[in-house]
Amino acid sequence: MLTVEGIDLYYGASQALRRVNLTAKDNAITCVLGRNGVGKTSLLRAIVGQHPVRNGHIRWENEDITGLPPYKRAMRGIAYVPQGREIFPLLTVEENLQTGFAAVARSLRHVPDEIFEMFPVLRDMLYRRGGDLSGGQQQQLAIARALVTRPRLLVLDEPTEGIQPSIIKDIERVIRQLAQRGSMAILLVEQYFEFARDLADEYVVLDRGEVVASGRGDEMVETEVRRHLTV
Numbered sequence: 001m002l003t004v005e006g007i008d009l010y011y012g013a014s015q016a017l018r019r020v021n022l023t024a025k026d027n028a029i030t031c032v033l034g035r036n037g038v039g040k041t042s043l044l045r046a047i048v049g050q051h052p053v054r055n056g057h058i059r060w061e062n063e064d065i066t067g068l069p070p071y072k073r074a075m076r077g078i079a080y081v082p083q084g085r086e087i088f089p090l091l092t093v094e095e096n097l098q099t100g101f102a103a104v105a106r107s108l109r110h111v112p113d114e115i116f117e118m119f120p121v122l123r124d125m126l127y128r129r130g131g132d133l134s135g136g137q138q139q140q141l142a143i144a145r146a147l148v149t150r151p152r153l154l155v156l157d158e159p160t161e162g163i164q165p166s167i168i169k170d171i172e173r174v175i176r177q178l179a180q181r182g183s184m185a186i187l188l189v190e191q192y193f194e195f196a197r198d199l200a201d202e203y204v205v206l207d208r209g210e211v212v213a214s215g216r217g218d219e220m221v222e223t224e225v226r227r228h229l230t231v
């Protein structure tokens with residue numbers, strides 16, 4: 001389980017997160033919702049270690065990881081699918097997947113067949129350059145690259161952004177499958193209400209750096225959440 005306890009995060013003098021609390025349980029999907037600029041990406045970056053927090057604690061599997069650098073968090077089973085995907089455009093699909101190997105033991109440095117079963121298009125395009133893939137295919141590659149590290153916490157930042165509806169459905173199916181398969185906590189930032197509602201076991205709404213609503217996904221009140229999503 002991931003537990004975020006009262007974190008404050010700053011960019012210089014500007015505070016982006018205020019006393020944020022959150023938990024992400026194993027075998028469950030936790031969705032963070034909120035409009036542009038409320039601090040969703042900052043929260044994820046704090047969790048994966050890409051930005052320091054000024055106060056508060058981040059605990060993962062009973063360990064305080066607040067001060068650990070990103071690579072040590074990756075080695076503890078935390079994988080990140082960043083906003084905008086950050087595929088290496090000049091590397092092939094296969095090479096992009098291999099970049100995930102750094103976080104795992106030598107014996108695990110291969111791409112499990114299961115990943116190609118989830119994303120068959122990646123097998124077909126194994127030797128194509130990442131930059132030649134469509135946005136949706138790049139998103140699938142970014143998720144696959146994270147899965148290569150055998151994560152127990154998968155953190156995804158807006159996986160539906162700029163993606164056509166048919167691929168959104170594929171991604172939704174894979175995320176649900178990963179959560180049901182067991183032994184993984186999934187934390188997902190989303191602005192697209194329907195996607196979050198369909199997937200969320202738990203949800204958290206951020207507004208101006210603060211948690212303003214949270215609860216169980218099946219108890220999400222649309223009007224209440226949408227109030228914080230529309231500008």
Ligand SMILES: Nc1ncnc2c1ncn2[C@@H]1O[C@H](COP(=O)(O)OP(=O)(O)OP(=O)(O)O)[C@@H](O)[C@H]1O
Pocket residue numbers: 011014016034035036037038039040041042043083
């Ligand atoms: N590197 C940075 N330097 C200074 N301010 C930043 C930086 N990154 C983000 N911010 C500011 O911090 C606040 C939170 O940004 P953040 O990207 O976390 O929000 P978000 O909810 O993820 O938004 P989006 O949906 O647009 O990605 C915003 O006001 C943003 O302008």
